[in-house]
Amino acid sequence: xxxxxxxxxxxxxxxxxxxxxxxxxxxxxxxxxxxxxxxxxxxxxxxxxxxxxxxxxxxxxxxxxxxxxxxxxxxxxxxxxxxxxxxxxxxxxxxxxxxxxxxxxxxxxxxxxxxxxxxxxxxxxxxxxxxxxxxxxxxxxxxxxxxxxxxxxxxxxxxxxxxxxxxxxxxxxxxxxxxxxxxxxxxxxxxxxxxxxxxxxxxxxxxxxxxxxxxxxxxxxxxxxxxxxxxxxxxxxxxxxxxxxxxxxxxxxxxxxxxxxxxxxxxxxxxxxxxxxxxxxxxxxxxxxxxxxxxxxxxxxxxxxxxxxxxxxxxxxxxxxxxxxxxxxxxxxxxxxxxxxxxxxxxxxxxxxxxxxxxxxxxxxxxxxxxxxxxxxxxxxxxxxxxxxxxxxxxxxxxxxxxxxxxxxxxxxxxxxxxxxxxxxxxxxxx
Numbered sequence: 001x002x003x004x005x006x007x008x009x010x011x012x013x014x015x016x017x018x019x020x021x022x023x024x025x026x027x028x029x030x031x032x033x034x035x036x037x038x039x040x041x042x043x044x045x046x047x048x049x050x051x052x053x054x055x056x057x058x059x060x061x062x063x064x065x066x067x068x069x070x071x072x073x074x075x076x077x078x079x080x081x082x083x084x085x086x087x088x089x090x091x092x093x094x095x096x097x098x099x100x101x102x103x104x105x106x107x108x109x110x111x112x113x114x115x116x117x118x119x120x121x122x123x124x125x126x127x128x129x130x131x132x133x134x135x136x137x138x139x140x141x142x143x144x145x146x147x148x149x150x151x152x153x154x155x156x157x158x159x160x161x162x163x164x165x166x167x168x169x170x171x172x173x174x175x176x177x178x179x180x181x182x183x184x185x186x187x188x189x190x191x192x193x194x195x196x197x198x199x200x201x202x203x204x205x206x207x208x209x210x211x212x213x214x215x216x217x218x219x220x221x222x223x224x225x226x227x228x229x230x231x232x233x234x235x236x237x238x239x240x241x242x243x244x245x246x247x248x249x250x251x252x253x254x255x256x257x258x259x260x261x262x263x264x265x266x267x268x269x270x271x272x273x274x275x276x277x278x279x280x281x282x283x284x285x286x287x288x289x290x291x292x293x294x295x296x297x298x299x300x301x302x303x304x305x306x307x308x309x310x311x312x313x314x315x316x317x318x319x320x321x322x323x324x325x326x327x328x329x330x331x332x333x334x335x336x337x338x339x340x341x342x343x344x345x346x347x348x349x350x351x352x353x354x355x356x357x358x359x360x361x362x363x364x365x366x367x368x369x370x371x372x373x374x375x376x377x378x379x380x381x382x383x384x385x386x387x388x389x390x391x392x393x394x395x396x397x398x399x400x401x402x403x404x405x406x407x408x409x410x411x412x413x414x415x416x417x418x419x420x421x422x423x424x425x426x427x428x429x430x431x
Contacts, residue, residue: 001048002026003034003041005329009337011036027198031081034197039302039328042272046155047185048206051178051213052220056080060162061272061351065155066178068140068170071162091139091167092229098145100236105391108153109273109349109368111234112160113243113253115141118234120253127252134251135230136164142222145234147174151181152275152404159273163250163352175217180406182210187408188304190417204422241384242371247345247363248355256371260383265344267376268358269369270299270326271333274349276308277402278369283314284401285373285390286321293379296323297338299331304405321376332358347375370394 002022007015023033034044042061049055055069056062062071070088072080080086096115119125124135141161146154154171161169189207193200242256269282279300286292298318300306306328309315318325332338333350340346340359349372353364365381374382374390382390394401407413 001032001034001041001045003038003044004036005034005038005040006334006336008036008038008329009327009331030199030202032192032197032199032202037303037327037329039300039305040272040330042155042159043275043301043305046151047181047188050206050209051182051217056086061159063155063158063161063169065151065158065171066173066181068168070168093140093142093170093226094135094166095142095144095226095228095231097231097233098143098236099233100238102236102397103240105370105388105394105396106236106239106242107368107370107396108149108156109371110239110243111146111236112157113245113366114234114239115160115232116164116245116251117243117253117255118232120251122232124230124232125251127249134165135232136161136166138165138167139229141166141169142228143169143171144222147172148177149173150177150402150404152277153402156273156275159351160250163245172221173219175219178219179214179217182214183408184404184406186210187410187413187417190420190422191407191413193420193422194416207422242368242387244347244368244371244381245353245366247365248353248357250352250366256381256387257384259365260381260386262365262381263345264294264347264365264375264380266295266297266340266346267372268297268299268332268340268346268348268350269372270297270301270331271348271350272301272330273351274301274369276300276305276405278349279305279309279314280312280401280403281394281396282369282373283309283317284394285370285377286317286323288390289377290320292321292323292376294376295340296321296376297326297332298323299326300328303328304407308405308410323376335359347372347381370396 004019019036026033049064049066051066053067055064056072056077058074058077060071062069116125126133143157158169158171186207189203193203243253246252246254335357340362342359343361346362346364347367348364349369353366358364374387
């Protein structure tokens with residue numbers, strides 16, 4: 001799969017030329033090509049995955065929420081695409097095991113940051129560059145204890161394995177969320193065919209393989225006596241406030257109470273770390289104000305998320321609050337499209353906060369969409385009490401707010417999918 005998620009918003013002349021020529025090149029070789037403005041490649045590619053399979057991609061955030069992936073340089077990815085193999089020395093694993101119950105106001109992004117926080121407490125990770133320790137570096141990060149997460153939620157955890165410098169990530173999920181995900185994705189893939197996406201043969205084969213897995217759903221699991229480089233246990237009962245990464249290092253994680261009161265100039269809610277639930281949650285919080293003192297950027301991951309949020313009225317809420325909405329894609333996350341003001345202080349939901357990435361001299365905190373929205377409203381990192389007062393009516397695992405794009409339950413997609421026939425091995429499967 002190929003996309004233009006890094007170059008669609010503000011294309012240079014060379015980008016425009018590539019956008020006209022690359023899709024045909026990809027599709028004539030059996031690949032699937034996305035269109036400018038479709039959104040972030042990970043949010044699309046994840047919907048083409050089969051359980052317990054291995055993949056690769058030319059972006060470090062190729063971190064599958066089901067199966068496992070090992071990102072690589074473009075040359076090696078091309079080699080893997082052409083030959084179906086890639087050289088790999090299989091690394092050791094680090095096991096992160098969650099236990100207990102999620103506490104009020106705590107989000108999955110806080111659990112993302114709880115992983116380096118726990119490693120720091122155990123002396124397995126240091127922030128200082130000189131003599132740096134990092135138990136995750138070059139290893140596979142295996143996560144257990146959250147088996148009922150939706151696959152979109154699981155990606156929020158696997159995605160951040162890149163910031164841990166892990167070679168790959170695997171999350172142990174139950175069958176039910178994966179079955180729900182694949183049923184949704186079959187409908188989406190049929191919709192893609194109805195919309196003229198190609199290569200049709202590749203998409204059709206993937207639909208057939210998804211249907212085969214659903215007919216006999218089995219998942220791999222770790223051996224009972226599996227050995228790990230380290231085992232880190234995190235008690236959810238002990239995480240009672242947001243945890244965020246401080247400027248400008250994703251390993252430099254602190255509790256909100258340690259950094260509260262910092263003045264915030266700009267807020268970005270976007271990147272592959274987000275899904276539709278984050279924008280609903282941010283919208284619910286932004287409904288409580290008519291204007292904000294910060295510059296707020298909103299960039300959903302795909303055009304389907306954007307369309308659904310518009311249908312539900314959230315773009316009206318964003319506009320009323322004074323937010324700037326960007327086309328679906330990576331946007332500020334890469335900092336090679338739009339950029340924040342020089343030397344500004346920013347709260348971002350993006351993946352990384354390395355120096356100068358989002359803007360020249362910018363100091364960037366990485367946090368949840370919920371904490372980002374509250375920071376946009378109050379113009380600073382709130383106290384824990386302020387944050388909790390805003391989040392009091394917001395269940396961070398609510399089925400209403402964190403309702404994902406189940407395409408097999410959306411009428412427009414169901415109708416398009418019902419018109420598609422899938423040719424397989426000289427046969428025709430009628431949907």
